[in-house]
Amino acid sequence: MTMTPVNLSSTVADDEPPVSLWRDAWHRLLRNKLAVAGLAVVILLAFVAVFGPWLTPYDFLTQDLSARNQAPSLAHLFGTDDLGRDVFSRVVYGTRTAFVVAIVVTAIAVVIGVTLGAMAGFFGGMFDRVVMWFTDMTMSVPNLLLVVVINASLKTPITAWMEARYQATLNPFYRETIWVDFLLVFGSMALISWPPYARLVRAQVLSIRGRPYVTAARALGLTNRLILMRYIVPNAIGPLIVSVSAGLGTAMVLESAFSFLGVGVNPPTPSWGNMISDGLRVWQHYPHLLAAPAAVLGLATVAFSFLGDGLNDALNPRGSK
């Protein structure tokens, strides 16, 4: 029987550009209603954090002692607090605090965690053992205790030093104790937040390092650096994104918990945490002082966790329904 071979090796001209995996994941994310809701809330809060202070009717510091502890009204959407400050404005400004804290803390924690975790996983050996010992140590000490200790031992000396500098130079910069707050809060929170990232990344790298496609890359003669950058990191990044999303929400809760213990961002800078802790003292009389910041904090964490779950499903390229 004869078969005339017809060469169909098609034209290279292509009308079908590749759909990148990230794009694909984005489409899958958009199909998940909860994740979209979470994303919307996160975007809204981020917008408020950036532009909020210009949009609020009052300054968050302006006291109006004639209008203390007012219930919510049209003039004051969330009412006023015991110094007559507008709670809505303070919640709005607190959003900025929350985002700054969450983003900076998570960024520091991720940089430390990913670097240490990836190296520990890839190189193993002594380095791995030391890193793991540090993560275990950090994770075994109760978080809040650690932070309280750091704060108590460092805060007074630093403030004292800044006061001394102010006396010597009269530079108003040293009066801004808010920087000390931020430094200590960020530093100590990052310190307790990096170990989970390190563990996650290390586990990812360890499991990916043994995958057949990494063996295949070795068989091609590729260098370690290329294998790490093109094979391991892109495949490890999905779970990291998921955990960063959830981590942002967690950082906000953490900040509130610290404020409640009096080691967070200090008044008068508004943060949801210190508003909640102030509100807790008087919630029987003025429930709105507790309800407003607590509700927004709750909303933010739920939004981040929905978004994280959605990302988790979306980033799985082969996922089927």
Next chain:
Amino acid sequence: MTAPADNKPLLDVRGLTIEIDTRRGPAVIVDGINLTVGKGETLGVVGESGCGKSLTMLSLVRLLPNKIRVKGGTAEFAGRDLLKMSKSELRQVRGGKIGFVFQDPMTSLNPVMRIGDQLCEPLIYHRKMNKADARVRAIELLRLVGIPGPEQRIEAYPHELSGGMRQRVMIAIGLACDPELLIADEPTTALDVTIQAQIVDLVKDLRKKLNMSVVWITHDLALIAGLVDRVAVLYAGTVVEDAPVNELFARPTHPYTRGLLASIPKLSDERASRLSSIGGTPPEPGRRPKGCPFAPRCGLAESVCHERVPVLEPVAGSGGHRVACFVAQRQMMEAA
């Protein structure tokens, strides 16, 4: 168990059409496939790599990947349409009444779970066995598929097994719950002839014992010669020939089938002589020719082949042999 009426096939796929989303809109991958498998019958499915065999079978258990979906058709299993079943009903069928052997063992097995646990899962879920019984059965299954030292191997992780062992674990999982229908997607590609023979004997045995029906996707024509009752030849998402196995080998009718049979290396071949193969490549989804999908590669094609799509029709002078080809139809008619 709802026993179907005696003359009704166990699996009856009609007009199954599968579509994929591409940048240029939806494209048809599987185009109106009809397949029937009677109770206790074994159907072999052969076809060119990429012609849609796996997707057809995956669609039956509703495991199609993203962006690919069933566009139309029905797939009745024991009188119930698999494509319209509720999720919970489907879960009962999947892995229970229908056993499935996936094509890619390494990616279908969970890499961080011992194979014993993966074998026990369907037994515990579908058969409501307790852990200890499931384990005993799992060891027995591994022994049946010829894995030596099953008591120890049950604790192995997938990467610790050889390619053929992983494949046999997949077969064991497919057979775990004594399914009414076994769908096996190229289950023996990594197995040597002796083990292959053992697996074939095992399946034949179960077929007799349980009156199990089997759909066996393969490209190993020699293997199915001794195993299946009927063969469906797929090309570019359509069935181009469907015949009892003896009939197919004795009188291959469709030009694609003939080309396929001509490509088999014979044990008597000289080394380095070139094997005959079918020139060209099959059409891609979304770029199907207007007429017969095989026409651009076909040595027999006439003008009608490029114009109209041939349908599957009985071949003159033989029972149960159907072919979708204008020219072959005419030739057989003349011969008869």
Next chain:
Amino acid sequence: MAAEPLIKVENLVKHFVVRLGAFGERGATVYAVDDVSFDIFAGETLSLVGESGCGKSTTGFTLLNLQKATSGKVIFQGENIVSLDEKRMRPYRRELQIVFQDPYSTLNPRMTIGEVVGEPILFHKLATKAELPECVSRLLADVGLPARFAQRYPHELSGGQRQRVAIARALACQPKFIVCDEAISALDVSVQAQIINLLLDLQEKYGLTYLFIAHDLAVVRHISTRVGVMYLGRMAELATREQLFSNPLHPYTRALLSAVPEADPELEKTRQRQILTGDVPSPLAPPAGCRFHTRCPIAMDKCKAVVPEWREVVPGHHVSCHAVGMETAG
């Protein structure tokens, strides 16, 4: 045949230590490859056949130093490559390629087919960036895939298409030697024929050498110069294609050859298959003496105790079986 082999395998051993028990409390050793020696000559196709799990893939892996050999030597260009660490091994990698048995898992899910095939070309500077698309489409066309597939991801291909991508990736390195581990097993016969023709063409043109691991004996017979038969981690028989198929000496080889199915239902029904009885031993606890003795139809007492020697009975025909010498001598 050229006197100097391209690759010399000497007493290669690979044992795996595995953990057993629910908590991995017990250790056990898998004797995957045990004391295997053979030569691979430049320009030949040496096929490796044997029961599933007998150590063919492991031989391929350790040969290329992708798994550390437990002991033994593999000499390539005067260097014992299995003793090299990853860094010193790297210069040899381009020339020694492998097509893996399980193609899907060896493709990076986040790289398109074009990137998969193009990466080694760029990395080894076998073409410039500008020539790359052309190179990639030619390689894809060689394995029967349309150029458009360069844009796809591995999960968007069928099983056989993935396997062809893996072949194209190995060929992209322009190697001297390729281990083809069941490289054509997922292809239908027509595409299989196309790939076999391609491999033979390349061999003719560039003098490529193949270690061809396969189970389809018709294909093996078609493509090989010599054939090695493995059983449970040991080499049982090694001979030229003609010798092995016309005069198989080892009882296992004979059983294997009798099990080949025919693509003809009538012949299939009448074919006499020699069925091996007895327990299939586990590589976790291989039998003493000849590893085949538990299933061998002609086993003697000696077989249970003494490991048969690996000897050359006829020039070019190696076998390890006690009975063989007696047969030919007597």
